[in-house]
Amino acid sequence: xxxxxxxxxxxxxxxxxxxxxxxxxxxxxxxxxxxxxxxxxxxxxxxxxxxxxxxxxxxxxxxxxxxxxxxxxxxxxxxxxxxxxxxxxxxxxxxxxxxxxxxxxxxxxxxxxxxxxxxxxxxxxxxxxxxxxxxxxxxxxxxxxxxxxxxxxxxxxxxxxxxxxxxxxxxxxxxxxxxxxxxxxxxxxxxxxxxxxxxxxxxxxxxxxxxxxxxxxxxxxxxxxxxxxxxxxxxxxxxxxxxxxxxxxxxxxxxxxxxxxxxxxxxxx
Numbered sequence: 001x002x003x004x005x006x007x008x009x010x011x012x013x014x015x016x017x018x019x020x021x022x023x024x025x026x027x028x029x030x031x032x033x034x035x036x037x038x039x040x041x042x043x044x045x046x047x048x049x050x051x052x053x054x055x056x057x058x059x060x061x062x063x064x065x066x067x068x069x070x071x072x073x074x075x076x077x078x079x080x081x082x083x084x085x086x087x088x089x090x091x092x093x094x095x096x097x098x099x100x101x102x103x104x105x106x107x108x109x110x111x112x113x114x115x116x117x118x119x120x121x122x123x124x125x126x127x128x129x130x131x132x133x134x135x136x137x138x139x140x141x142x143x144x145x146x147x148x149x150x151x152x153x154x155x156x157x158x159x160x161x162x163x164x165x166x167x168x169x170x171x172x173x174x175x176x177x178x179x180x181x182x183x184x185x186x187x188x189x190x191x192x193x194x195x196x197x198x199x200x201x202x203x204x205x206x207x208x209x210x211x212x213x214x215x216x217x218x219x220x221x222x223x224x225x226x227x228x229x230x231x232x233x234x235x236x237x238x239x240x241x242x243x244x245x246x247x248x249x250x251x252x253x254x255x256x257x258x259x260x261x262x263x264x265x266x267x268x269x
Contacts, residue, residue: 001025003094013098017161017208020194024142024201034144036082037111037224040075049241050077064174068121070113070220073241082109086226091140092266095228098203099136103231103267105256107137108241111144113222114152118215121152123179123186125160125170127206131240131247132233132256133166137206143196144222152215154194156208157186164207166236179209229256231267 002024013019025033044050048071076083085091092104107130114121127137147153160183164170168182180187186209194202204210206227215221235250242250246261256262 001029001088001091003090005094005097010097013203013205014100016156016158018156018158018194018202018204018210019098020196020200020202022197022200025199027199030144030199032081033085033142033224034222036079036085037075037144037222040079040082041070041072041111043078044072044075048073050074051243064119065172067115067119068172069118070115071110073110074108075111076106076109082224087263087265089266092228095138095140095203096266096268099138099205099230101136101230103269104138104265105229105231105233105262106265107132107227107229107262109224109226111222111224113220114212114215115220116215116218118152118221120176120214121212122173122176123157123170123209123211124172125164125179125207125209126227128164128166128169129171129238129240130206130227130229131235131238131242132229133236134230134233135161135205135207136230137228139204139206139225139227141202141204141223141225143198143200144224145198145220147194147196147221147223149193149195149213151217151219151221152213153196153221154202154210154212155191156194156204156210157189157191160186160189160209161205161207164209170209176211183209228265229262231257231264
């Protein structure tokens with residue numbers, strides 16, 4: 001992993017809300033991660049979210065959303081190689097440098113594999129829909145094969161994280177531009193395509209507005225991602241990926257400090 005950062009990279013991330021690191025993975029690391037993702041997806045079968053309370057969340061290939069991408073969430077729970085990869089303290093320290101925080105926990109990982117001729121991913125933001133609110137949430141998005149404009153790479157609205165809030169949810173929609181009904185001030189921001197070679201990685205703030213184009217090729221666009229939560233974040237009452245039972249055990253304001261649910265990756269303490 002190419003985890004050493006130059007001051008200019010940290011400054012750019014904090015200003016623009018995103019950063020691409022080319023050749024983040026060495027060829028053998030990329031090969032091993034691809035293998036681990038395939039193994040994890042096979043282990044989960046048709047379940048979209050791992051965990052004993054989430055087995056009812058299944059794929060439905062007939063829906064628009066499932067033609068956006070094949071999605072499997074929390075592969076770290078079923079595959080030790082993925083767990084070791086995303087809980088690597090060196091990676092955690094890098095993420096803390098980018099986000100300017102003192103500690104970080106896994107929120108959830110997910111593989112997002114846009115199928116051949118797959119639908120576009122609408123403009124959205126992440127953290128307003130999650131079970132905590134923080135301006136310092138950060139995600140890593142790793143290209144498992146080349147992500148191009150033609151096969152559905154991501155796009156960012158630079159600086160949008162500085163204007164976003166938690167009340168306007170900005171979730172997924174079949175209407176690719178529905179987010180702009182909630183954020184008309186974003187309509188004039190010029191989007192930036194985040195094309196990446198296989199093994200490169202993008203990092204983005206949880207309030208960054210982002211999207212992905214359709215896959216206009218006969219081959220899948222494969223990615224592995226992980227969302228991270230600043231250590232010390234608290235429950236906001238939103239269930240998101242939490243099981244119903246776990247969610248009901250929490251009170252608003254409780255710390256997310258259960259290492260079985262949100263494992264600590266790195267901390268200065």
